[in-house]
Amino acid sequence: MSRTVLCLAVALALAACLLLAHLAGARSGPASVGTARLAALAEDVTAADGHRYDTRDHTGRTMDAAQIAQGPDGGYLAVYHTLLNDGRFHAAVATSTDLRHWHRRHDFGPGTHQASLADDGRGGYVLAYEKDPKNHIAVRAYADRTALLDGRASRSFDAPRTLSRCAEGTPSITEARGNTIELTGHYRADCDTDRQLRATLTGFRDWHATPDRRLDRALQNWGNGGNLGDRTPVELAGQRMLLVEGQRRRGDFGSWRTYAYDPVSGRADRLAISTHGGSRAFANPSATLVTDPRGRPALLVSLFIPAQGAAAGEAGQLVYWHKL
Numbered sequence: 001m002s003r004t005v006l007c008l009a010v011a012l013a014l015a016a017c018l019l020l021a022h023l024a025g026a027r028s029g030p031a032s033v034g035t036a037r038l039a040a041l042a043e044d045v046t047a048a049d050g051h052r053y054d055t056r057d058h059t060g061r062t063m064d065a066a067q068i069a070q071g072p073d074g075g076y077l078a079v080y081h082t083l084l085n086d087g088r089f090h091a092a093v094a095t096s097t098d099l100r101h102w103h104r105r106h107d108f109g110p111g112t113h114q115a116s117l118a119d120d121g122r123g124g125y126v127l128a129y130e131k132d133p134k135n136h137i138a139v140r141a142y143a144d145r146t147a148l149l150d151g152r153a154s155r156s157f158d159a160p161r162t163l164s165r166c167a168e169g170t171p172s173i174t175e176a177r178g179n180t181i182e183l184t185g186h187y188r189a190d191c192d193t194d195r196q197l198r199a200t201l202t203g204f205r206d207w208h209a210t211p212d213r214r215l216d217r218a219l220q221n222w223g224n225g226g227n228l229g230d231r232t233p234v235e236l237a238g239q240r241m242l243l244v245e246g247q248r249r250r251g252d253f254g255s256w257r258t259y260a261y262d263p264v265s266g267r268a269d270r271l272a273i274s275t276h277g278g279s280r281a282f283a284n285p286s287a288t289l290v291t292d293p294r295g296r297p298a299l300l301v302s303l304f305i306p307a308q309g310a311a312a313g314e315a316g317q318l319v320y321w322h323k324l
Contacts, residue, residue, distance in 0.1 A: 031267035034239030035260035038271075041236075041299045041322045042243075042260075042287065045275045049292065050099060051320035053275075053305075053313060057094050057104040063317045065284040066302050067172075067232065069117055070291065071095065072145060078102060079115035079127065080317070089113035091129045093148060098293045099300070099319060106151040112138070114230065114284075116183075117148075118173035124154075126176045128183060130169030136161050137171045137185055139201055157204045163211060166191035171199075174233045179203045184212065184242075186229055193250060194227035218261055218268040219246040226250035231261075232286040236299065243285040243301075244268070254308035256283040273303070275318070281309020282318075290321070297324040 030036035045051055055063045066080035076096045081089045091112035094102040108115070108129065115129040124141060125148045131138040141155040142148040161168045167188040175182040181201040186194040187209070195216050199209035219228050226247030234243055241260055248255035259268040273282055284304040292298035300321040307315045 031260065031262040031265050031269050032239055032241070034237045034241050035262050035269045037237040038234065038241060038243070038260045038287070038299075039269055041324075042301050043272050043274060045273065045318070045320050047322070048320040049294075049296075049298065049323050051318070052100045053318050054316035055100075055102070055319050056316075057092070057102045059104060061092070061104065063094070063102060065114055065230065065304055066317050066319065067116055067286045068099070068290075068300055068302055068319065069119070069288060072123075074291070076290070077117065077145075077148075079117045079129075081113035081115060081129075084110075086110060088132075091115040093117070093127075093151075095149070099321065105149040108151060114170045116172045116232070118176045118181075120176045124148075126173055126181055127153075128171035128173050128181075130171065131158065134161070135167035135169050137168055137183070137199070139171075139181065139183075139204070141204065155204045157201060157207070159199070159201070159207045159209070161187075162207075162209050163187035163197055164189065164191065167194075168197065168209070170194075170230045172230070172232050184231055185209075186227075187211070194229050196228055196231070214266050215242070215244070215261060215263075218266055219244065219259060222246060222257075222259065222268065222270055224248055224257075226252065226255065230284045230286075232288075234287040234299075235289070239264075243287050245283050245285055252308070253283075253306040254281045256281045256306060256309065258282045258285045258303065275305075275311060275314055277311025277314050279305050279309060279311045279314045281306045289324075292321055292323060294323075298322060299324060 061082040063080040088110040091108040094104045111132040137159040139157045140153040164187040171185040189195040196212040224246035231244035261268040282303045298321045
């Protein structure tokens with residue numbers, strides 16, 4: 001080996017070592033103060049101030065992928081979906097006064113699932129869900145709470161698929177202001193694996209979606225080679241973050257894990273969630289700040305526990321909260 005080649009090899013080896021050291025250092029601490037606070041509150045279900053496993057509505061329907069929000073009356077609203085005997089998912093909205101018992105108020109029909117709800121800031125609501133066939137994101141506006149619970153939409157929009165010819169869905173509304181709605185979602189990249197997207201809907205007419213490769217990279221850095229799916233925004237300790245799911249192995253529902261993503265640093269922390277029975281897999285995460293049933297400020301977390309990674313009696317929708 002010539003001296004020049006040897007020097008080059010040594011230089012490359014040194015650069016590789018420095019890069020590995022940098023990456024190790026980058027992962028040695030939490031992504032942010034906010035993600036660390038979120039982990040401290042959300043990881044231990046056994047220490048929660050309240051919880052319910054296998055959450056169902058008053059008719060016994062499972063409340064899969066439930067997203068929960070505080071209602072204007074001090075109660076709670078949940079949007080969720082259930083796979084029914086017709087072989088199709090049905091999204092629905094339910095109300096509760098105690099976060100444990102839920103009364104279904106409206107079924108949005110067959111082929112609706114992965115619902116997300118947001119206050120429009122004007123007394124009304126915006127609802128987004130994945131709709132099939134030809135899986136795409138659908139957005140609906142409701143003038144007020146009564147209209148939402150009755151299923152009377154005042155405006156509607158079905159988004160064109162622009163990033164994938166196969167599927168775009170799992171929406172989450174990040175902000176609704178005036179005529180502009182900001183959303184996130186997934187698209188089936190190369191008709192093969194779900195990846196993240198960001199989208200804007202203006203005036204219930206103009207739709208623009210782009211890939212969110214930065215979020216993809218943050219999850220892939222944790223070894224997630226499968227689908228990158230549902231996510232929801234949460235603000236804690238003065239910081240805005242995403243609670244997001246990643247699948248380590250495609251097709252393996254027992255490999256779903258939950259992460260706290262900091263959009264400023266572009267890094268994610270994996271949450272080491274501990275349940276009463278020791279469930280291992282967690283999907284469709286959401287979190288929000290609420291006033292709990294005892295009137296205290298609290299962080300509410302909602303997670304779906306797949307049967308493949310569930311401890312006995314824990315499969316299905318888990319809802320729990322910690323007072324702040």
